[in-house]
Amino acid sequence: xxxxxxxxxxxxxxxxxxxxxxxxxxxxxxxxxxxxxxxxxxxxxxxxxxxxxxxxxxxxxxxxxxxxxxxxxxxxxxxxxxxxxxxxxxxxxxxxxxxxxxxxxxxxxxxxxxxxxxxxxxxxxxxxxxxxxxxxxxxxxxxxxxxxxxxxxxxxxxxxxxxxxxxxxxxxxxxxxxxxxxxxxxxxxxxxxxxxxxxxxxxxxxxxxxxxxxxxxxxxxxxxxxxxxxxxxxxxxxxxxxxxxxxxxxxxxxxxxxxxxxxxxxxxxxxx
Amino acid sequence: xxxxxxxxxxxxxxxxxxxxxxxxxxxxxxxxxxxxxxxxxxxxxxxxxxxxxxxxxxxxxxxxxxxxxxxxxxxxxxxxxxxxxxxxxxxxxxxxxxxxxxxxxxxxxxxxxxxxxxxxxxxxxxxxxxxxxxxxxxxxxxxxxxxxxxxxxxxxxxxxxxxxxxxxxxxxxxxxxxxxxxxxxxxxxxxxxxxxxxxxxxxxxxxxxxxxxxxxxxxxxxxxxxxxxxxxxxxxxxxxxxxxxxxxxxxxxxxxxxxxxxxxxxxxxxxxxxxxxxxxxxxxxxxxxxxxxxxx
Numbered sequence: 001x002x003x004x005x006x007x008x009x010x011x012x013x014x015x016x017x018x019x020x021x022x023x024x025x026x027x028x029x030x031x032x033x034x035x036x037x038x039x040x041x042x043x044x045x046x047x048x049x050x051x052x053x054x055x056x057x058x059x060x061x062x063x064x065x066x067x068x069x070x071x072x073x074x075x076x077x078x079x080x081x082x083x084x085x086x087x088x089x090x091x092x093x094x095x096x097x098x099x100x101x102x103x104x105x106x107x108x109x110x111x112x113x114x115x116x117x118x119x120x121x122x123x124x125x126x127x128x129x130x131x132x133x134x135x136x137x138x139x140x141x142x143x144x145x146x147x148x149x150x151x152x153x154x155x156x157x158x159x160x161x162x163x164x165x166x167x168x169x170x171x172x173x174x175x176x177x178x179x180x181x182x183x184x185x186x187x188x189x190x191x192x193x194x195x196x197x198x199x200x201x202x203x204x205x206x207x208x209x210x211x212x213x214x215x216x217x218x219x220x221x222x223x224x225x226x227x228x229x230x231x232x233x234x235x236x237x238x239x240x241x242x243x244x245x246x247x248x249x250x251x252x253x254x255x256x257x258x259x260x261x262x263x264x265x266x267x268x269x270x271x272x
Numbered sequence: 273x274x275x276x277x278x279x280x281x282x283x284x285x286x287x288x289x290x291x292x293x294x295x296x297x298x299x300x301x302x303x304x305x306x307x308x309x310x311x312x313x314x315x316x317x318x319x320x321x322x323x324x325x326x327x328x329x330x331x332x333x334x335x336x337x338x339x340x341x342x343x344x345x346x347x348x349x350x351x352x353x354x355x356x357x358x359x360x361x362x363x364x365x366x367x368x369x370x371x372x373x374x375x376x377x378x379x380x381x382x383x384x385x386x387x388x389x390x391x392x393x394x395x396x397x398x399x400x401x402x403x404x405x406x407x408x409x410x411x412x413x414x415x416x417x418x419x420x421x422x423x424x425x426x427x428x429x430x431x432x433x434x435x436x437x438x439x440x441x442x443x444x445x446x447x448x449x450x451x452x453x454x455x456x457x458x459x460x461x462x463x464x465x466x467x468x469x470x471x472x473x474x475x476x477x478x479x480x481x482x483x484x485x486x487x488x489x490x491x492x493x494x495x496x497x498x499x500x501x502x503x504x505x506x507x508x509x510x511x512x513x514x515x516x517x518x519x520x521x522x523x524x525x526x527x528x529x530x531x532x533x534x535x536x537x538x539x540x541x542x543x544x545x546x547x548x549x550x551x552x553x554x555x556x557x558x559x560x561x562x563x564x565x566x567x568x
Binding site for chain 2: 007012018019025038078085107119142171196206207
């Protein structure tokens with residue numbers, strides 16, 4: 001079982017080639033000298049330079065980052081609370097409705113979420129701008145955070161919390177000193193997920209943004225509709241690089257945290 | 273007391289920003305289009321008291337829904353969205369299953385890396401991944417350049433702005449959603465079961481068909497739902513890779529809202545789409561619950 005059969009080798013190679021070749025081509029041609037993206041004319045970084053001069057893109061990038069930071073932080077707080085309620089609170093009035101509202105946005109088409117939120121904002125007379133995008137992004141990404149965090153809470157040994165309560169902690173202290181450190185990796189990956197969901201989102205942001213706030217995906221979409229351009233390739237390359245570095249760092253950090261946790265548990269078991 | 277506050281905060285947030293908006297969409301879908309700001313009538317007027325509310329309800333009608341059945345653009349778009357979603361889910365399964373199978377059979381120490389390689393594209397911007405295919409599939413694109421150079425074709429193939437491009441785009445962007453649940457089902461599969469089947473006289477293929485496939489069924493079902501449900505309402509892929517021949521309801525809704533500025537019809541389109549999606553969403557949740565109970 002330790003060696004791959006030829007069939008598995010072929011399917012893995014083809015599969016990963018399919019997943020990665022389009023992005024590799026995109027990155028390679030961002031360093032193309034020519035304005036024509038499909039013809040190679042020599043190495044150049046001039047499109048990156050031009051990107052840095054493009055005020056509209058820079059403004060949009062700044063809006064996008066602010067929206068992502070605010071909405072992912074809010075979503076993490078609300079999503080963690082929602083997960084805690086779902087896993088720990090037992091029965092309460094309207095629990096079925098609550099869990100339905102947590103799971104439905106995960107598969108809801110973005111056009112529907114976007115349209116319904118826009119009609120709400122107009123109905124209550126809220127001006128569309130950064131605030132409305134933050135509210136919209138928080139709403140759908142808190143559900144993703146809550147799914148990630150609750151899967152960690154389910155496997156969590158509840159007696160640890162009870163021990164803290166027996167030893168005189170208040171429920172809030174028990175949460176801060178025992179529960180939070182243990183679910184921290186899940187909370188962090190929930191935050192990262194919410195952050196990238198917000199960075200990526202085109203459809204919901206298009207519905208809920210006003211003329212005063214344009215996000216990067218909206219800008220990219222309107223540029224891309226006209227066809228392929230080397231500047232967009234350069235921008236995409238930067239975004240792919242940021243995500244790759246972020247995801248690899250996050251996975252290394254959580255892996256180290258897990259190893260340390262296991263060592264602590266083993267040390268605790270030895271002292272017993 | 274503290275527990276009540278903890279429950280109330282996320283609950284009220286979701287009620288206000290998820291559930292209430294749906295009722296607003298429903299209400300506007302029953303209103304009439306008007307040249308006003310906002311562009312529909314009637315608007316609810318609470319200042320007139322009970323008479324105002326009664327007046328409001330008496331003005332609502334199903335006109336927009338009748339309109340959806342009369343203009344064949346809409347039901348054609350619904351049908352073709354469902355068709356595209358079914359076909360592309362099947363294609364994603366065909367492409368994704370061998371990859372998940374290969375991952376589950378790979379040596380233990382490779383698996384985290386392979387897993388990371390599947391997840392990484394999922395974190396990368398959806399828009400960028402769709403955009404990457406525009407350069408590959410266009411008439412002067414890389415695929416046509418390679419095919420022309422090798423002499424397989426003599427005139428460039430038209431792929432971009434056709435349904436083929438839409439299928440490629442969907443399979444490409446939704447592949448991780450199919451691979452991950454199937455992989456997690458296959459990874460838990462006990463290898464001795466397959467050996468037992470082979471000892472009892474099954475050929476490799478028979479053992480795969482009779483043991484591996486049925487045992488990975490929960491993963492297959494979860495993956496298919498995760499691909500199919502969002503694809504039905506997909507907007508980005510048909511608008512960037514598809515042409516005028518590819519009708520999808522997400523794109524119709526977008527244009528109804530942003531180009532025609534017909535909010536009541538856009539709302540009616542959204543409500544009908546939601547009704548279509550309720551069935552697979554409920555089936556999906558039931559499947560997930562059954563799975564969770566079986567695991568617990």
